[in-house]
Amino acid sequence: MTGHALLVSVLVLATSVWVGGYVAIVVVARTATATLEPAARVRFFKTLGRRYLWVGAPALLVALATGALLLRGHRWDGLLIATVVAAVALLGLLAVAVGQARRMTALRRRAVTDPANTGLTQQVSRAARGAAALRGLLGLLTLTLVILGAFLSTG
Ligand code: HEM
Numbered sequence: 306m307t308g309h310a311l312l313v314s315v316l317v318l319a320t321s322v323w324v325g326g327y328v329a330i331v332v333v334a335r336t337a338t339a340t341l342e343p344a345a346r347v348r349f350f351k352t353l354g355r356r357y358l359w360v361g362a363p364a365l366l367v368a369l370a371t372g373a374l375l376l377r378g379h380r381w382d383g384l385l386i387a388t389v390v391a392a393v394a395l396l397g398l399l400a401v402a403v404g405q406a407r408r409m410t411a412l413r414r415r416a417v418t419d420p421a422n423t424g425l426t427q428q429v430s431r432a433a434r435g436a437a438a439l440r441g442l443l444g445l446l447t448l449t450l451v452i453l454g455a456f457l458s459t460g
């Protein structure tokens with residue numbers, strides 16, 4: 306019983322860090338866009354993204370691991386299979402999103418040093434839309450996992 310309560314506590318805390326971090330970054334991103342010059346913004350996100358990776362990714366791994374431990378006795382029904390698929394997709398998508406974000410930083414840095422290059426500016430806009438879609442999908446998958454987890458916890 307104590308072990309179960311401990312696992313639930315860790316799951317709640319780790320999920321809070323992952324979801325809270327995601328929501329906070331959205332607010333920070335809007336604030337940075339409104340207040341920082343392009344060159345400063347690129348430097349800011351490079352540092353924030355790399356630092357946050359070491360907070361968000363471990364929190365997500367801990368949340369998934371504690372969730373898996375809590376569900377280890379659960380039968381392999383459609384709900385559990387859908388949850389595992391969503392969890393694996395979320396981890397894969399995070400890796401893809403981080404790679405995309407790194408390429409975005411490099412692209413934005415080039416655009417900042419060459420503002421007259423309209424081709425580059427268009428490339429940045431296109432890539433930024435792709436990055437935003439990936440981040441949106443990351444949020445949607447997170448929400449899906451929380452809902453699936455809640456249904457699984459009821460038995
Ligand atoms: C929650 C998980 C997230 C993680 C682990 C993460 C991590 C990262 C990493 C590693 C970078 C690359 C830094 C570099 O090496 O250049 C980055 C860049 C960036 N991130 Fe995130 N991020 C997350 C979510 C978000 C969200 C929700 C937003 C905004 C809605 C966001 C906005 C950005 C922006 C604007 C950049 C700079 C690259 C670009 O201009 O697209 N991130 N992030």
